[in-house]
Amino acid sequence: MNSDPGPRGPVLDRRSLLRAGGALAVGAGALGGAVTLGNLVSAATAPRGVETEELRIGYLPITDAAPLLVAHGDGYFERQKLIVGRPVLFRSWSSLMEAFLTRQVDLIHLLMPSAVQLRYVIGADVKMVSWNHTGGGAVTVAPQITDITELAGTQVAIPGWWSIHNMLLQRVLRAHGLTPVARKAPSRKDGTVELVVMGPSDMIPALATGSISAFTVADPFNAGAVAKGVGSLHMLLDEVWRDHACCVTVVHEELIDSRPDTVQALIDSSVAAQLGIRADRTAAAEILSGKGYLPQPPAAVEVAMSGTVPDPTGGPERPRIDFHPYPFPSFTEELVRQMRRTVVDGETRFLDGLDPSTVHRELVDDRFVRAAIERHGGPAALGLPASLTRHERLLS
Secondary structure (H helix, E strand, O other): OOOOOOOOOOOOOHHHOOOOOOHHHHHHHHOOOOOOOOOHHHHHHHOOOOOOEEEEEEEEHHHHHHHHHHHOOOOHHOOOOOOEOOEEOOOOHHHHHHHHOOOOOOOEEHHHHHHHHHHHHHOOEEEEEEEEEEEEEEEEEOOOOOOOOHHOOEEEEEEOOOOHHHHHHHHHHHHHEEEEEEEEEOOOOOOOEEEEEEEEHHHHHHHOOOOEEEEEOOOOHHOOOOHHOOEEEEEEEEEEOOOOOOOOEEEEHHHHHHHHHHHHHHHHHHHHHHHHHHHHHHHHHHHHHOOOOOOOHHHHHHHHHEEEEOOOOOOOOOEEEOOOOOOOOOHHHHHHHHHHHHOOOOOHHHHHHHHHHHHHHHOOOHHHHHHHHOOOOOOOHHHOOOOOOOOOOOOO
């Protein structure tokens, strides 16, 4: 009898996945594509494709993917003796997740709430191994909007129900006396704002035509709307949750089990790239644009990578996006709490029994990033506290 237990994590079968209900169908299909729960069930249960020595990265064309893209474009992977193909660009979170679940790609950057969802709704063997960045998201409004309260009675676009953008936007709306709603006509009188899921590439045209009054998403789409004169930057989401993570690096647990040295080399490369980006943001922006990783106008990419904004607490100006790799347990735990308070168009019962500290232990494997941090100058070199602990600061 074969005693090999196989990959760790929940055993996936079609019946148990379908019992997960509509949460993932809405949370993934609405993330910007036509992928449904059935597609992702098929993806999660499909046999792995042909093994290859070449590692494959999947990404969306946003600055959140910068560490992985710069690691490829500036030779960090090569220095680690890794064979990594050119990263594959996807246009929606749903198609990116499906490609990951079917092993068409080996690692991706992914919205952290969606990583929680993949593990606990369909039981996928996902492991988060590092943060890609902190900050980088914003709320962009139509030029005539000068105050958040003016969003009452309008539609506002979000990139996905289980995105940090949706979660933090809802905190902002509530702080200004507004009520976020899903699939319900918004009312100025009642102070409601209808949230609609939209692919990032569709947000700027929708804002330009007046279909929406605002959107929240990662850069360089915010910078792009400003550059085109169709929107203005109202606020960075970092003003709501200081130094929050958005996209994280995710791999399959079986890759960790079968090729831990490869995973370590991947994270060493990513951390080295983060240091390189922090040292010369303009050069990083030139790599992202010049080598075709991000198709947006180079000027918008430069603003997104190098731009700064005033600190709302009166400190020195802060970058629009920063690059810190360590996945703080306190953040994972607070994220689960915030997910429970977020309005989504879909099933949320999978959150009911989740203990926040348990989620961090089961979802996150920080061994590789801890080793990488020590190899690259220690926490201080990456702007991290020596204790690798912190207190979460939600400012609104």
